[in-house]
Amino acid sequence: MDIFLQQLINGLTLGSIYAMVALGYTMVYGIIQLINFAHGEVVMIGAMIALSVIAALAKSGLHPVLVVAIGTACAVPVCMAVGYVMERVAYRPLRGAPRLAPLITAIGISIVLQHLALMIWSRNNLAFPQIIRTETYPIGGATITNVQIAIVLIALAMMAGLALIVYRTRLGTAMRATAQNLQVAGLMGIDINRIIAATFVIGAALAAVAGVMVGTYYGIAHYTMGSLLGLKAFSAAVLGGIGNLPGAALGGVLLGVVEALGAGYIGDITNLCHFAGVSEALERRCSEDPHLVLFGSNYQDVFAFLVLIAVLVLRPSGLLGERVGDRA
């Protein structure tokens, strides 16, 4: 099996999900310079709502794809409402406050949402109903599943839809105008509070779909699943240049690929038996079993943060970002 191609496919799938979540971070940052650390929790709530709905309908005899679609159709409005309420209750009153205040509030909101989920869905790992039968197709020495294809295609469609909204509609133009100059946007007759709320709501809709994808892909959901995912998506947004929409999409995909390739090769790279000549003991050990792996693929999560650190050191404005440290 072609490990490189396989990990590339896995990485693209994962990266599509990261990209959708990263867009939520970057949109909000672009418009009010806030890192909404509770955004990952919106993904989790999307996954949980879909899980409940899909579990309830699993034995209804409806077509599995339809059941997942209904689950998503329930998750999206709930998450949009969560996004709206979050902005309205937690962030709007802090508009104009020092930047640290909304940032800390975001962490607080994140904790509140996690514990609400804990109360509703328990502290256990929940099995995300795998009602769509996975079909595997061979592709050039590797395999791709129908679920992976669906994730990538839906993510592409959602991002194309977002681009249409942002670059082709009056609302989108107003969003970009507000991001560029809040005060002047008001002088155009734009109600910036509504635009900011719309930004949260749109980001939450993307997050909801991403939540369903994560649940379907990994087959598991947990009330803390949003934290790590959120941090990775945030890293992806920084990688692409925070505030920059194409950057978030690119950063998400790249991060997914780096992570998958890293997970695929780290065991091989850190296999001490490559250096068996160094000591006799090591040589003896490796002649029995040629695998003496220092870091295995369970270190997969490290890569996102290695990338984040590398970006912050080498190119703080990100791949596509041009503004460095303004308004900091």
Added chain:
Amino acid sequence: MKLLEVSRLKVNYGGIRAVKEVDLELAEGEFACLIGANGAGKTTTLKAICGVLPAAGGTVRYAGESIGGTPAFALVRKGLVMVPEGRGIFPQLTVEENLRMGAYARADAGVAGDLERMYALFPRLRERRGQTGGTLSGGEQQMLAIGRALMGRPRLLLLDEPSMGLAPIMVEKVFEAVRSASRAGVTILLVEQNARLALSLAARGYVMESGAITISGDTASLAADPRVRAAYLGEGE
């Protein structure tokens, strides 16, 4: 009827009382200017009228109703539009998108027609319609700022230092547009440091000094006033 009535307006800005007491009024269709030295409180006065800054005292009435505390975006919908100091172009929106944002609050079907009118008024903007606002020269940006404001079909237009930083030929073009808007019936309040220019354009003028109106009257008499001539027109006694 008076379109704008400002009485005993007080505004705090940056921890100081930048506007101590301002009374001014504009009749519908009138073209007035507000002149004064840097730091006299002219911009702060405009910002308080258009809802960007809160008033600390006094009243602002527009079209017969008190508008104190009404946010700027809501006033735009009533036809009270400001062109801010420094132009406030959206640098990453195209020229056409900038113009369309000026009509954001409008729901009528006349936007496309007005866009054509702006391009006719400023042919330069038509040439650059697909370029982003940030790539324009200062003069082009000022044309765009005024065109954008006119896209909102203002009833009262507040202009804050439109000549600032512009080459004389650009100033001429920008003010040609302001004059034509005035002829079309738009009420205009122009804030300018360039007093000579402002007094030559407007019919009535107010002189502001350290947060208060000190002299007012028609611009011909202001231009003849020895205090104005000495302080703002650079002429000796």
